[in-house]
Amino acid sequence: MxxxxxxxxxxxxxxxxxxxxxxxxxxxxxxxxxxxxxxxxxxxxxxxxxxxxxxxxxxxxxxxxxxxxxxxxxxxxxxxxxxxxxxxxxxxxxxxPGACIASLGKSIWNGSASTILMYPVAPDYEKYPEYGRDLKVCDLEVGLAGAWIKRSLHTAFLYKMKGNLGWSMIPE
Ligand SMILES: Cc1cc2nc3c(=O)[nH]c(=O)nc-3n(C[C@H](O)[C@H](O)[C@H](O)COP(=O)(O)OP(=O)(O)OC[C@H]3O[C@@H](n4cnc5c(N)ncnc54)[C@H](O)[C@@H]3O)c2cc1C
Structure with missing residues (x-):
């Protein structure tokens, strides 16, 4: 639209x-x-x-x-x-900013996820003439820690969406 x-x-x-x-x-x-x-x-x-x-x-x-x-x-x-x-x-x-964690395996021992940070999501060439983005903030890492973060976010998000006790304390 x-x-x-x-x-x-x-x-x-x-x-x-x-x-x-x-x-x-x-x-x-x-x-x-x-x-x-x-x-x-x-x-x-x-x-x-x-x-x-x-x-x-x-x-x-x-x-x-x-x-x-x-x-x-x-x-x-x-x-x-x-x-x-x-x-x-x-x-x-x-x-x-954009943060995205793409799961590559959910095991808490052998899992992996790709963690991507980008700022700003749509480019701003007036502020960042070379690439349109702040490269100090942009990053991509692949590893086990990403799988843990994905699991934590998933659990916290579903808890919040169900409106369970203290849901409003969980940040977006
Ligand atoms: C396979 C997959 C993996 C993804 N993985 C990630 C990820 O790891 N990280 C990430 O950040 N993002 C991820 N995304 C993207 C993310 O899911 C979407 O960007 C996000 O859900 C968009 O939210 P939305 O509310 O705009 O739309 P939606 O979540 O699509 O919500 C739209 C809602 O409107 C309802 N609807 C449609 N038509 C009508 C109608 N006529 N009347 C009433 N209701 C209607 C639909 O049923 C739906 O519930 C993924 C997407 C996909 C498909």
Missing amino acids: LVDGGYGKQWNEMKASDWPSTYQSPFYPNIFAAGIAFAPPGSISKPHVTKNGTVITATAPRTGMAAGIIGRVVAFNIIDMIEGKAPSHYESMSEM
Whole structure:
């Protein structure tokens, strides 16, 4: 769904500020699109065409963490509107960090997972001219510790989602 992004630009014209930040429809103000539902304004890396003519335009990785952050922004903006105010919460994918743990085996002894950190998720070439990202923050590690973190997050997340005692103390 189209939201508050700067759509319709070529790759070289796109700026970090073109990424949506309130996720509100410009046509129907009472409709928001969170998580994977919003239309990205463009590719996150330079589009190219393979020698066979296949067009490759990488979309933003709208993973669980991004979906969670956006869901929170949208929820707060809906509260604003119920209270008669304009949406005052925003966070675009060119401002937010991304952390993703991809399981490669869940055993607590022999398991492994790939832990990926990226900031910002969508590139900001004005702030980070070389790669669009802060390379001091970006990292990828594969190992057993990742499997432990994945297990802990999984257990904590399900506990929180069930609304068990103290759920609100568990951070997003
Ligand atoms: C196999 C796989 C592995 C992944 N692994 C990771 C990972 O390790 N880490 C990570 O960060 N992210 C991971 N992701 C991505 C992550 O799961 C998604 O980015 C995230 O779930 C998106 O959340 P969402 O709320 O936007 O959409 P969803 O979680 O897809 O929620 C949309 C909901 O809307 C419901 N729905 C659809 N149509 C209607 C309708 N008409 N009426 C009512 N309800 C409707 C659907 O049933 C669904 O429950 C993975 C995704 C996949 C598929």
